Amino acid sequence: MTTANSDLSDVMQPVARAKGLPNAHYIDPAAFDEERKSVLFANWSGVGFAKDVPNEGDAMPVDFLGVPLLILRDHDGAVRVYQNTCRHRGMILVDEPRNIRGTIRCPYHSWCYGLDGQLRSTPHVGGPGQNIHEDIKRNELGLFEMRSHVWLGVVFVNVSAAAPDFDVVHADLIARWSEFDKPLYHSGADSSFKLDVACNWKLAVENYCESYHLPWVHPGLNSYSRLEDHYNIEENGRYSGQGTLVYRQLEGEDGKVFPDFEGVSDKWDTGAEYITVFPNVLLGVHRDHTFAIVLEPKEQGKTQEHVEIFYATEAAIGDGFSATRAKNTAQWEEVFKEDIFVVEGMQRGRLGPLFDGGKFSPAMDGATHVFHEWVAQSLSAGRQIAAE
Template identity: 25%
Template sequence: MAEVHIKSHGELIRSREAGHGMPGELFGRQDVFETDVEVFFHKHWILVGVTADVPEPGDVSTVDIGKASIIIVRDDDENIRTYRNVCRHRGARLKEAVRSTVGMLVCPYHQWTYDLDGALRNTTHMGKDFDPTCRSLIPVHTKIVGTHIFVCLDENTPKDISKLEATMAPRFAPYDLTNTKIAFEQEIIEEGNWKLVIENNRECYHCQATHPELTASFLPEDFGFCPENLSEESLRALEEYKARNATCQASWESEGFVSESVEWLEGEAVTQFRTQQLVIAGDGESQTISTKVACTKLFGNITRRDLGDAHMWTHNSWTHVMSDHAVISYIIPLAPNKTLVRSKWLVHADAVEGVDYNLKDLTEVWVATNTQDKHLVEITHKGTQDPAYAPGMFSPFTEAYVDQFSRWYASRLNAHGI
């Protein structure tokens, strides 16, 4: 019997036909999953939280990423710090994966005690020659952009995080996103590979048929469309769309809101991101069913409601910031067929539920959309593992960013010798 050749991770991605989906084994194999976690979640900058996760000194949040775990803490000087969640004694986890408030970080095993700046402050039975200065907590490379907490677990951090920071910091600045609170959180475990979660997020080919709540606030032309053989009515709608976009962007820019689209997705891009100021349909105020603001207490010192949607994505997250609230989602891969999608709805820190906002109005669009996307990812993952699956062709008009993600994924594997 002839020996069956099992393709390597690199061979699988290089076998992808241009403009087509990835081979099913890239979504289902355990060895591929483990490499993905190491390359894309340990060696790249990833989003792991928001500043409102740790609003006060002593607040702690823990995030697990594969075998690694990190602690996010706000210290006594209001700085956000991140550490490896590993005691410097015998390696016990310092904190479980829940938020809490502490005065100091105390290992539950032998009570080694660390200050919020990571310094080891107290031990027992270690003798007079023991040097605690050599046993501080291990810090993690961290960047705060707006409210977003990005970390990189590798010592050789990708330098182009500076491009993301330089692009997004002035866009987020008017919203004063560090002066926010979490109004609602949602965690969903999708029974699908993390790459399928990102692919689904990178296209809106599916949106009109599956996301009635989301499309209430989207202009249909933003979904992508085939420009061939458009009817006169469609051509008029396209011209109206272009005119509305141009008018809105000129108005925003005149008041100091940066709205030009920026893409850092291929070529030199390691820390992949894209940003766009989307025009909102209807009343143009927020991603709600009514397209009006869900929270009447606007971010920062903003007085204007119709600022559209400051949208950003990275390879593990997507963000929507409006004048009244923000929705920030990020993913953590759990297994080849399991991905955690964690979403947070932010409002002004002083906003009061029932007075300034109604939780249903605030959350119904993305709660529904996340639930719908969960189903879409799950049926797609199952299909890619079927023996009958053969990667299909992407639409060049509505799935160009999915094709681009596949190219970036391949280029990053190649850069790591895979």
Template identity: 40%
Template sequence: MIIFFVDQNLKNLPLSEILDIDKLNNVDKPIEVANGLPNECYTNANYLAHEREKIFFNKWTVVGVGSSIPKIGDVKPYNLLGIPLILIRDKDMKIRVFHNVCSHRGFKLLDKACTLKNVIRCPYHSWTYDFKGNLVATPHIGGLNNHQHKKFDKTKSHLKEVRTKIWMDIIFVNINSNEIDFDNYIKPLEERWSNLINKEDQKLIVHSNDYGYFSLEVKCNWKFAIENYCESYHLPTIHPELNKVSNINDHYHIEGLPNRFAGQGSEKYEQLIKGNKKFKTFSNWDKDKLKNSEYIALFPNVMIGLHVDHFYVFWLEPLAMNKTKEHMQMYYVGSESANGEYLKELRKENSRFWKDVMLEDISVIEGMQDGRNSPFYNGGNFSPIMDQPTHQFHKWVANNLI
């Protein structure tokens, strides 16, 4: 049984009764005088109903990765802020996302991940759907042993498909079908990366099966993970080891235009090398930028790390106002680097390195959650130099809410 943490009725309370709209307007000001998002955006359950609609359902939101359902018939249920979904791999290898509800009397079709042979069968009265969502069987609908009814049109009772796009193995959905076309949406980021990973090289990424995934549950609002990821300001205090290799001065800000992503880049990335073992690199990567790596948060809920020899997707599953599951997926260039025995130890080390970094960040993102319970905090102030990408994320949230 899933406990919905968002009461569907909460959205009836206008935003102006939940928080001070002036405070929200104060976010999109010049950084020197702007405040951050008000406390209610991190602590108030009524607020979450607004965020759910305007941030998660109106936007291209991440619900998983394709490599978690690699084979035909692989299915996974997913709960997006109370909305039950099904992720499935169709027979043509295409990934589809459906609302996880039977068209008959609304039973939730799928409860756990599995591999299906040919159909999705509802456990209640056995109505059955193919992987494209077509209703293909309605046992006894016309009475015992009569599986048709002349007044019932099967073609109108298919599963409801969600607008979906797969990019770099990441599954994006737009629940309300109202965001711009994904190819246009991602264009500014692809253009930014055109001399690092072009469209051909995007196809080379392979998920690692042994050290390719880990997850962490954190006791804080999902937004803290994004805003922390966007800045390198905390490197010396929170990541002293990382700071020895690549300090604040080796980093630059990234602010996407139009405002859909932000983050930071480093000019001191060093490939992991053990003896003569190292990962394969992207072949079209600019030779002058081999030491560049970029860490970008694509709003709302995915963070991407791009390096000449590996790529990761760090995406967020909001579980409650103050609870989030972080999913980390690692990819390499080609199957030898991703899954070959020869580089296994290197993958293990790389995965451990990133996990340690993410673990170091937990104390700060949970600490911000605790701090936000203070009624004497006004949303805070930004460093005009160090916090620009973080401010960009706050502006994106505030502007979408208003």
């Protein structure tokens, strides 16, 4: 099986006539490789969370689809992402999360880099005790810095370096959710979990985007959040997802609810939205908390979901809310686990060679179609570049 000739024309039809992406894009390693480059590297993908490097000098190595990255908090408090590779012999610089007190010292020959990526020292490079050489130009040998951007607690990276700026690509979404673009508070392990799912990463996006499945897969949610209380979010070429009109705040045993985001408008009293930042970040916003799921594609049929829950105020991450936070985390974990059998089932279903991408409901599957069309456009752009 090869994806070189996979036909994407049906995917790009209007939803009423479109089909989903061909099976190869879920089960074929060649398609996975094509998406790695044309979809995940060519766009702004989520690779981690800013809360994992809270202090100056904190460094967190991340493997993103085989690319070694280093997420780091610099002296100015900004999050930077470097390629975690020494410019000398290509050695991995940092193997475990740790704090860099001064410089990053390569464990091989001890070339040292500042938190700003500048090459600071090249010991013995000109012979014993001689640390300079006319051909070693330090100002040309700093760490390779990746284009990165932090939004709603997620660290996004554009590996290809060719995409427009993040805040240009996602201007509409940033404006839509400006009420949540504020400091976020994370309480640590009690608001963090990972799920390993045996499916292609896109199936997790597709399932997240639509509310059609809610009454069947999440009957617990449907007891108060009926299908008719949801709306589709379909922004062609940009983002998609779903919203609810009946969000109900979680109450602790004492009846206390989490504090709201400061100045949040009435729209969000009972409203909440769940949107995918294409390609691989699933976000949810509510008056009192947000969550982010970074989908880490492992291989064509394996994905790890990194789930982090953030709160609106410092008080919400204090001891006074620990039981309520645990309840909130458990509630979301239950919902996301309820989805596993469907995303894994869709993965197995695509091993059937007669499946043709599937027939969308024009009324209910628009958000999924928006995602498929966006993926197809990214793939087409990648093929065009390859052909030139």
